[in-house]
Amino acid sequence: MATKAFILQRICVFAGQEFDPNSDEEITNVLRDKFNIALPQRRSMDDSMLAVASDHELISLILEYRSMGKAKRA
Numbered sequence: 001m002a003t004k005a006f007i008l009q010r011i012c013v014f015a016g017q018e019f020d021p022n023s024d025e026e027i028t029n030v031l032r033d034k035f036n037i038a039l040p041q042r043r044s045m046d047d048s049m050l051a052v053a054s055d056h057e058l059i060s061l062i063l064e065y066r067s068m069g070k071a072k073r074a
Contacts, residue, residue: 014058
């Protein structure tokens, strides 16, 4: 199992820049500006990303990263 730090490193490599995968605004900007991916409107950012997760591996990595943070809080 990959560590949260390793997943963050992969996210930044894919994106070509550092950003906070916990920030909905930063995710939206990176996906739109760098990858031309528009997220559909859903009740939450995670639901929006799940709807298009197959469009790019970066989205799956972000979801994995965010789920690791939730698991520790639970």
